[in-house]
Amino acid sequence: MTTASAKCPAVSALPSAPKAQATPTKAAAPMAVYAKLVACTFLWGGTFIAGRIASAALPVTVAATVRFAIAAILLLLVAWRLEGGLPRLSRAQLLATALLGLSGIFLYNLCFFGAMTHIPAGRAALFIALNPIVTALAAAVVLRERLTALRWGGIGLAFIGAAIVITRGDPLGALHDISQSLGVGELLMLGAISCWAAYTLIGKAALKGLSPIAATTYAALWGLFFLTLSSARQLGGIEWTAVGWQVWAALFYLGAFGTVFGFIWWYEGVKAIGASRAAVFNNLVPVFGVSLAALVLGEPVLASMVAGGVLVAAGVTLTNMVSPPAPPAK
Template sequence: MGPQTHSQSLRSAYIKLVLCAFFWGATFIAGRIAVQAMPPLTVATGRFVIASVLLLLIAYRVEGGLPKLSHKQLWVTLLLGLTGISIYNFFLFGALERMPAGKTALLVALSPIMTAVTVALILKEKLGFYRWGGIALALIGTLTIVTQGDILNATQSLIQTFSWGELLMFGAIVSWVSYTVISRFALRGLSPIAATTYATLWGTLVLGLAALTELDRLSAEMLTWNNFFAIFYLGAFGSAIAFIWYNEGVKMIGPARTVVFTNLVPVFGLLLSYLILDEPVYISMVIGGAIVIAGVTLTNQANK
């Protein structure tokens, strides 16, 4: 690959990662709309049934089908499906049931910080002074968002301050960090399309089994066009397309640099929640979000 071709590939990867952030920012709005009308696991299952169908079509059209998995690849893609699909969406849609979409999106900004720490622990990469400072900043920003700026009183009663919605969102973040790190190993010998498709199939199977517990909560009144389009958006744009492009980014520039683009997710999420859902935007959310993004940016600078 020549320098010009490599530069074009990088530019294409960066554009796709920005679009991923936009698609994922909008998933908080679509998810919020859907879970206000339907049970969360049912929404998550519908999302990934659509994503699975689209991914299979893409895999057969682009790559002529899915490759046969080795024993190791089977277990790695299963882990991807459990972390990035099943567990992540269980926590995410549980959080969206309990808190506004904009606030949920803001908390996603913790993902790059936690990824940097996880990569450092697993791959023995040292975090310098500036990176530790960025981590501290991000934690302060997160506390500012969660406590609506009342950090001092919050530290005296953390259990009362942190709601179930926020705790579920932190679980989603841990799941996504796991998915990002595991993706690095899954993409050895598998294309982004194949890895994403297999992971989605595994995750959809697990979600579908879990959704059986919600059958008694379903009704015909839930079958509206608004709900259908929300779930279709989640499956097509927020899953099939975005997951392939995200994995392409991991393969092209590595997990630590790829996950930095999730900094844009809360920006798009907060903006769209205000424009579409008319959710209030508090000054503490803006300040806290800015602090988190500053901390993430500092953490992901080159080693110093």
């Protein structure tokens, strides 16, 4: 849910699908599956441009509330159309979905929209590429998931790339004055990544009995509830007739395309080719984010962004590589 994600671009990882859905099929996946995965990452890359436009015209909490009001309505329609509605939750699931909404929707979007008011969209898109790395580290600490030497190497490579991006190509120089490289916007993006890692781990640990659509819809509803509470005073003070069509288009894009359509296409890809192979497509999100920011917003593309982005993408690819199973003993 991108978040932006809320995966919302930004959002990049939603609660894990049931094992039966995540198992790759033996037959080759049709090209349409790969096309949808690419289109999904393109939509998530576009959330940074839309977020930049919306955050420049509306308060952070208001922009996030409108985004998820749109997303929640569409997700309810999708849940009704594909699954006949939402299942009744147990107390444990009710608490888990509330935590999902708090971490992956409410807090993530506050950090995401807040960062968009301080740093360029392309720079933010490169930060979000660290999502799988931070999630893998958090899973190793919290869920005791084992990290192989190859995955540790990928994590290290990704963090070197991130350091190049954050410091604009001068990691050593940044040690003398870290405030020149790590400002409010960068800290907010790191906060957004941490919130998304928490969202992913909660989904893995507590929502095994819910489908991805049901879990995401409940999380969106909880997130919308928290966002509405936080923005109640500001919502009444907005002069809505003065909000331009570009802002409305950006909010609709974030709610519909960046959240709902991206989510559906992503899980179609996971179902067809497996979660590990689909995860590699996440590397395209910062590529599209930087490219669209340059084309639409006229943001410069620095050499450090390209070099660091390549290293981050390589690190994420290594981290997501799965070793082949050992042959059975004779």
